[in-house]
């Protein structure tokens with residue numbers, strides 16, 4: 001990572017019309033339909049953005065969008081990069097640095113996760129209150145990191161308290177169950193063993209997934225207020241574990257999507 005690389009990408013996007021964005025949104029599984037609520041002004045495939053990670057097959061549909069949502073100028077990442085696809089932690093988080101350099105002052109992230117806390121049910125939503133990084137590395141572990149922010153980035157409150165408070169109030173108003181919990185990030189792409197689910201519970205995780213934490217660490221590095229919501233797509237009970245059913249996970253995420261959209265739109269309105 002160099003300032004020059006970041007400047008090239010930022011200048012390219014500004015020239016394409018990504019002017020004065022206020023909010024960045026990362027759409028994970030279960031929030032893709034939010035783009036249907038966006039008045040899109042510019043749309044660029046990741047493959048056409050200089051210095052964005054080189055795409056894999058899955059990424060043919062990955063796009064960066066710019067437009068208006070609830071009266072705010074937003075940048076939306078439609079599709080994210082995962083560690084399990086073979087990218088580095090620095091590559092995965094490069095778009096967050098780009099969004100911050102373009103001017104966003106908050107970042108909203110969504111993902112799909114498995115419920116470790118078995119009082120949380122399939123289809124419920126969980127606001128990330130804290131996280132455990134089990135991805136075996138840091139997106140800040142590179143030589144010139146201090147040129148971009150504090151190397152020893154503080155993590156005592158990784159998720160913005162003010163945004164979280166607003167989000168909980170929006171959930172309440174709309175009668176949407178929004179748990180608050182700890183998200184553990186693993187590399188994947190294999191699912192967890194029964195022993196791993198037991199371990200995740202013991203160490204204090206309420207949910208497990210394969211994303212989000214790298215983006216949140218970089219947002220903290222950049223002093224960019226961040227919030228994240230998980231849709232809990234499956235219940236990870238080690239004493240009654242069934243083989244993973246990916247189509248079902250995607251279906252559950254899809255069913256919960258209207259709730260996610262209500263929360264995200266509500267928050268964007270209030271930022």
Ligand code: HPA
Pocket residue numbers: 112113114115188191192208209210233234236249
């Ligand atoms: N692990 C288990 N279940 C899940 C995950 C995961 O990473 N993501 C969505 N459901």
